Amino acid sequence: MSATYLQSVEDLVLNIHVNQSSGINCSNLQLTFCSSNDCDVTVFGINVNMNMSNGIMKILGVKNLMNKLRNSFEYTEATSHLVSATLQDNKDSSLRIRMDFPKEKLNYTIPRCVFWDHTMMDWSDAGCIVTTSDNYSSMCECNHLTSFSVLMAKGDQSLNMFEPILEKITSVGLGVSICSLLIFLTIEYIVWSAVIKSNLAHFRHTAMVNIAVFRLLADCSFLASSSPNILTDSWCLTLTICKHLFYLAMFCWMLCLSVMLVHQLIFVFSPLRKRVFMFFSSIVGYVCPILIVGSSYVYYKYTYNLYYDMKTCWLIYVRLLEGSIHAFLLPVGTIILTNLFSMAVVIVTLVKTSVPDSSKADDKETAKSILKVVVFLTPVFGVTWVIGFFQLMMQKDNPMYAFVVFSFTILNSFQVI
Structure with missing residues (x-):
């Protein structure tokens, strides 16, 4: 049910056609738009950056859904937010998106950047890497657009x-x-x-x-x-x-x-x-x-x-x-x-x-x-x-x-x- 809800919200955002910067802000959803070449926006404290030549970037932040989605990555804890990114009027196939997720649990030290795979009905880390990580945030970079989040592993992974x-x-x-x-x-x-x-x-x-x-x-x-x-x-x-x-x-x-x-x-x-x-x-x-x-x-x-x-x-x-x-x-x-x-x-x-x-x-x-x-x-x-x-x-x-x-x-x- 949670995966279906996420898919429906993504489809809704994809079909919203906008001509100017606007957005929606409520307790569990934040939607913002960006049409500049160097987009740098924030939803639920998550900074999202992407360079693009044209088009409109739509960034959707979803709260309180992560713990309801399946997680097959062992020994990891889901964070409370996910970010969904889509593009309108842009056909560029070589896109890279960077997201800075604040670290919610300090005792969970190993971040893993993932995206929701609607085919597998599970999280996947294909095409996503952790570029930097410290005690306060984890920077993720991915080469495709979909719903992203961070899974945190507890303790030493030696x-x-x-x-x-x-x-x-x-x-x-x-x-x-x-x-x-x-x-x-x-x-x-x-x-x-x-x-x-x-x-x-x-x-x-x-x-x-x-x-x-x-x-x-x-x-x-x-x-x-x-x-x-x-x-x-x-x-x-x-x-x-x-x-x-x-x-x-x-x-x-x-x-x-x-x-x-x-x-x-x-x-x-x-x-x-x-x-x-x-x-x-x-x-x-x-x-x-x-x-x-x-x-x-x-x-x-x-x-x-x-x-x-x-x-x-x-x-x-x-x-x-x-x-x-x-x-x-x-x-x-x-x-x-x-x-x-x-x-x-x-x-x-x-x-x-x-x-x-x-x-x-x-x-x-x-x-x-x-x-x-x-x-x-x-x-x-x-x-x-x-x-x-x-x-x-x-x-x-x-x-x-x-x-x-x-x-x-x-x-x-x-x-x-």
Whole structure:
């Protein structure tokens, strides 16, 4: 609705034909005209300058609309004003406009000059640069005319210098993970008939193979989308859906494995029947991810909201409980909490079995068993992904942010199952 309003106001201003300098001044809109060769006008404290040979420049200032327009630039805060510039009776294709935006938030130090792209329904910085910036204002220069504003990033952006390193770590880690998963699946195929001696073994290996297969497919999709700038929109959408589906399916099979393990520990004398396990695990591992991904895509398509970001080929995070990323975060968060509970049950069961024997040797063996459980179950149950939730909750200027980002990248890209 806000984007439609902005488009309507721009069209209205474009169709206003004036012959002399005049203007409109109200609480949320300021409109001014300039017909001199060197135009220098001000709207809502924003100085606008442009050199032109002929024609009439129309400058419109809009207040209290910025926070209602979509902003996909991460870790940025919108200012309260935007400026729309149009020309009447001028066909010059090489125009440059300069705007001096007063800095509203002193603790936000990194400015970004942007314009509203009505096709993308989002802000874009194409053709706009920041020429100067200090504690009081930010000077923007653009080579086209439309609606402009400034997005401010908070704090130090030094983590951006580590992005190439993070990309290399991710690529290497995913390469190692893919090779390891292929080796694991090959071994499982060779020894399958030999290791499946009981229902419990069949349950465990079925879950592990499904986790490995979906992890492999998700990693391949992630690598294929690592350069979104060379992908078409359709390919970007396809890879986003694939990553969403495959990672969700991986976590759902992790849930099946953890629930099966806890059931076997608690109900020792009531083992799961093979048909029952395969039925319910198929529903959870195959049907549920398809329903979640399909319903979220349909919802965002028919509510005219963006399902994916073409800059990253991944789901969109706007703010808490807003954005398509929550169709991934909410089910994954629920699964991780369930798996943490399952891990706690396993550890408590190990401790209880060692209570009657109080010797130091038994205590050491129990500690070793608990350590083995934690080391083995942490990646298998997806517990390392908890770091990603901390990353989302932390501010980018937090001193621990870089450590959390590197930890998440290393632990999850090199994960082999």
